[in-house]
Amino acid sequence: MREKVYCANCEHCHVVRVFEADASKYVLRVKCSKKRWAKRSGEEKQYKYFTVARRVVSDCPDYSPMGDPNPFIKNLRRELPVKDEIYTLKESEA
DSSP states (O other): OOOOEEGGGBTTEEEEEEEOSSTTEEEEEEEETTOOOBOTTSOBOOEEGGGGGGOEESOOTTOOBOSOHHHHHHHHHHHSOSSOOOEEOOTTTO
């Protein structure tokens, strides 16, 4: 049986800010820096930050694990928020 490939445990999985209509507010999303996640239209797919622990593929030619996935994924599932959180930029960041 093949082992699951958890995208969250790959060095190409990155958290990015996606700004709302109000440019001082943003949510967190996750994307693949190797552009392996694509919509049917070819556009790059981004996943909600809190769902990344469930993102699994059967095989990825660019997969580069960052360590043992079992404790990492277990901790992610326990620690990630259960829904989107809206963040606000500090004045020093604006």
